[in-house]
Amino acid sequence: MSYTDLKMLIDGEWTSGTSGEFEDVIDPATNEVLGQVPHASAADLDRALEAAQRGFAEWSAMSPHARQQVMEQAARNLEDNKQEIAKWCTLEMGKPLAESLVEMDFVIAVTRWCGEEGRRAYGRIVPGRAADHRHSVLCEPIGPACAFAAWNFPGTNVIRKIAHSLGAGCSMILKPSEETPATAIGIARAYHDAGVPAGALQIVFGVPDTVSRQLIASPITRKLSFTGSVPVGKHLTKLAADTMMHVTMELGGHAPVMVFEDTDIADAAKQMAAFKFRNAGQVCISPTRFLVQKSVYSDFVDAMTDEAKKIKIGHGLEDGVQMGPLIAERRIGVMENFVADAQTHGARVTTGGQRTGNQGSFFSPTVIADVSDDAAIMNEEPFGPLAPISSVDNLDEMIVRANRLSVGLAAYAYVKDGQIADRLGREIQSGMLGINTPMVSLAETPFGGVGDSGYGSEGGIEGLAAYQQTRLIVEKR
Numbered sequence: 001m002s003y004t005d006l007k008m009l010i011d012g013e014w015t016s017g018t019s020g021e022f023e024d025v026i027d028p029a030t031n032e033v034l035g036q037v038p039h040a041s042a043a044d045l046d047r048a049l050e051a052a053q054r055g056f057a058e059w060s061a062m063s064p065h066a067r068q069q070v071m072e073q074a075a076r077n078l079e080d081n082k083q084e085i086a087k088w089c090t091l092e093m094g095k096p097l098a099e100s101l102v103e104m105d106f107v108i109a110v111t112r113w114c115g116e117e118g119r120r121a122y123g124r125i126v127p128g129r130a131a132d133h134r135h136s137v138l139c140e141p142i143g144p145a146c147a148f149a150a151w152n153f154p155g156t157n158v159i160r161k162i163a164h165s166l167g168a169g170c171s172m173i174l175k176p177s178e179e180t181p182a183t184a185i186g187i188a189r190a191y192h193d194a195g196v197p198a199g200a201l202q203i204v205f206g207v208p209d210t211v212s213r214q215l216i217a218s219p220i221t222r223k224l225s226f227t228g229s230v231p232v233g234k235h236l237t238k239l240a241a242d243t244m245m246h247v248t249m250e251l252g253g254h255a256p257v258m259v260f261e262d263t264d265i266a267d268a269a270k271q272m273a274a275f276k277f278r279n280a281g282q283v284c285i286s287p288t289r290f291l292v293q294k295s296v297y298s299d300f301v302d303a304m305t306d307e308a309k310k311i312k313i314g315h316g317l318e319d320g321v322q323m324g325p326l327i328a329e330r331r332i333g334v335m336e337n338f339v340a341d342a343q344t345h346g347a348r349v350t351t352g353g354q355r356t357g358n359q360g361s362f363f364s365p366t367v368i369a370d371v372s373d374d375a376a377i378m379n380e381e382p383f384g385p386l387a388p389i390s391s392v393d394n395l396d397e398m399i400v401r402a403n404r405l406s407v408g409l410a411a412y413a414y415v416k417d418g419q420i421a422d423r424l425g426r427e428i429q430s431g432m433l434g435i436n437t438p439m440v441s442l443a444e445t446p447f448g449g450v451g452d453s454g455y456g457s458e459g460g461i462e463g464l465a466a467y468q469q470t471r472l473i474v475e476k477r
Helices: 042-061 064-080 082-093 097-120 156-168 181-194 208-217 230-241 265-276 294-310 330-344 395-402 418-427 460-465
Strands: 008-010 013-015 022-026 033-038 124-127 133-141 145-148 172-175 201-203 223-227 246-250 255-259 287-293 348-351 366-369 386-392 410-414 432-435 468-476
Touching (some): 008 042, 008 181, 042 133, 042 172, 042 201, 064 097, 064 156, 064 181, 082 181, 097 156, 097 460, 145 156, 156 172, 156 460, 172 208, 181 201, 208 230, 223 230, 230 246, 255 265, 255 395, 265 287, 265 386, 265 410, 287 395, 294 348, 294 366, 330 348, 330 366, 395 418, 418 432
Parallel strands (some): 172 201, 223 246, 255 410, 287 386, 366 386, 410 432
Antiparallel strands (some): 008 013, 008 201, 022 033, 124 133, 133 468
């Protein structure tokens, strides 16, 4: 399977830059080198910043209708190249091709939605207190933006930055992960070929701290969006404060799953197993703390164990594979440490618990029962194919334990009682709550958390508004 040529997009030109530095991109299923991604020099980043300013002037001056036409063409280009980009995604990230294709469908949907919704970024007229006064509220693009995207969803994380910024009329300098560059390059090429002006969309790579410091410190960039860990998000927020830059932070989570005794246990386990082991558990909204009412606890553990044992593991390009490898070898030790720590706290592994295969970064789908809140896995986001399960006595305990951590990105509940569902909706502290479904992310809905999971939203009208500023004009006639 061929991989793409890895280049940066700076001022409308595909380039390797001037640093002379490159980084290997590894197939996590085979440990083979796929290619080398170039690093940007300080001069390359300065060039990108200057181009972003010019690109913003040109792109923001276009009518929303004209911008939408360009984004519609980008969506069509993505459709034409969907299969190829999805294969690159699988090669560099490891997820099964079926998941990469679903991710590309999301990329296309977000592109179209943001282009269309950008035409409806309306202001409003506020009636004046005097008859001869008119108050006009204007919504305008905030300026050139910069963004940093994580490796776990090479398409989804990238398109949420690109489409919302361009849909709002901003220019964008994006640094995707160096571990998964080809997917971002494929998406950017679709936009570039659609007619996005030079400088309005740029892709750079390099040492994360070096790139982020230079882009954030510049007076040119007025907006920052980041997807990644809580500590890095806090660090970038502090850097952004020096220039009063507007910030969106989509950070980590540790999603509780609340399973009540009145639900269909087999159906809940089937849904949650599919969602838990999707992308090998490397999902910020992955279900990671299973809290199960005591009367159905054993049934749920057995059902989750059975579902986990059915999962076919292998290279994502192989037919029928349901789970691929972890992103890199470094993650294997993290999984092993979580499992060992849980066992020292009295937990028992009902299936999995170890790496698998003789090459690549594969770890078996793992179910761990009787996990106490003292175990590390109940306090630190595992970001892997581990499903820790604990029993709960009643509703009050369920809510307290679900809200126990400072991160609140996503949460899930399986319950038929409408009154309990209503109470969960009021009291569970998470940015997104799925009741009897794990599907909490669509192009048209906000995606974001509360507490240490960040602030601001990507997706929906909130995602576009994050790239806009509001001005008021008061006119006496």
